[in-house]
Amino acid sequence: MFDQRRTITILRTVLLLSLLGSLTACSTWFSNNFVDPKVQLTKVEVVKARLLEQQFMLRFRIDNPNDHSLPVRGLRYKVHLNEVELADGESSGWLTVPAHGFEYYEVTVHTNLWKHMKYIVRLLEKPDRAIRYSLDGELKTGLMLGRAVQISTKGEIIPGNFIPE
Secondary structure (H helix, E strand, C coil): CHHHHHHHHHHHHHHHHHHHHHHHHHHHHHCCCCCCCEEEEEEEEEEEECCCCEEEEEEEEEEECCCCCEEEEEEEEEEEECCEEEEEEEECCCEEECCCEEEEEEEEEEECCHHHHHHHHHHHCCCCCCEEEEEEEEEEECCCCCEEEEEEEEEEECHHHCCCC
16 A cells, blocks of 8 residues: 555656656746747748639748747738738647747638739739738747737738749
8 A cells, every 4th residue: 555655656746847847948938038930921822713712822931039949839810912901810730840940831711802803913914013911910839838929020922923934
């Protein structure tokens, strides 16, 4: 009976120490040393284009400037091309961005741009002219104790770079 209690006490101690040890890596997400990752929209690819539904693949680049790898567990986003809302939604895909590295995060979105079709066709008439985009959202990071990183990015994409010849 005494050996069984001792074994249980040892197992509890080992479990508690391993749990506390795993949380030390997460502590940098809550300390002053954590630097928010940089998120950029790098590519908008047309997957399917029908009259009332369009499907796009949005490719985001996530740069991690921190000394520890960064688990990403989702992205809430709103993307505008010029002033037209292209996509609004949430993705729950997981990936890990290495320390001082980057990874690409791809999101498939479905939308209906029918009411903006004339405007978009005009934008695409000059494929070498840049189109402004804005990305607003929230990057969900961490494992059990996560951190929400607010994103607000503006940039330009050139449609001709994405149109096959």
